[in-house]
Amino acid sequence: MTTRPNISALYTIDQYRGKYVINGNATIQTSELIDRVSVIFNRCNKEGINCEYFQNWNFNDVCQKLLEKNQIWSSWYGSFKPPLTCPINKVHYQIQNGTFDFEIISLWYPDATNYYWKVNQKLYAGNIFVGSYTIDIYFFEYTVKMKPLKLSFL
Secondary structure: EEEEOOOEEEEEEEEEOEEEEEEEEEEEEEOOOOOOOEEEEEEOOOOOOOOOOEEEEEEEOOHHHHOOOOOOOOOOOOOEEOOOOOOOOOEEEEEEEEOOOOOHHHHHHHOOHOOEEEEEEEEEOEEEEEEEEEEEEEEEOOOOOOOOOOOOOO
């Protein structure tokens, strides 16, 4: 993970019983209230090189977005200590045993596991840039379990 002004983080992502588990610490050093987030996805080959822009998500009301159910972040949102509530104005956060929901990720983009991802998240207070971090993600040895189809013939 690389970070830029006002943000520092240290984390681990481990695989345990078929799930990816994230643990770590993050510090946001600003007196500004973060209310806007921009996320830029770059898709790379499995070696993490030859990257290309994939898409951009802009959240102008990040507080409302964090509360939405069935989102990529929903499964680990509740793992923050102190709770990641709005306005986002705490300095130190810890995430304990957060997990990723791959069913939601595979619904978003079925080929997600075939790529190495570089995801840059920029944090803003209104139009004031607070800081950013980039996380590199590779989904190793993950397969989506499909439910068997029941077929009937007339």
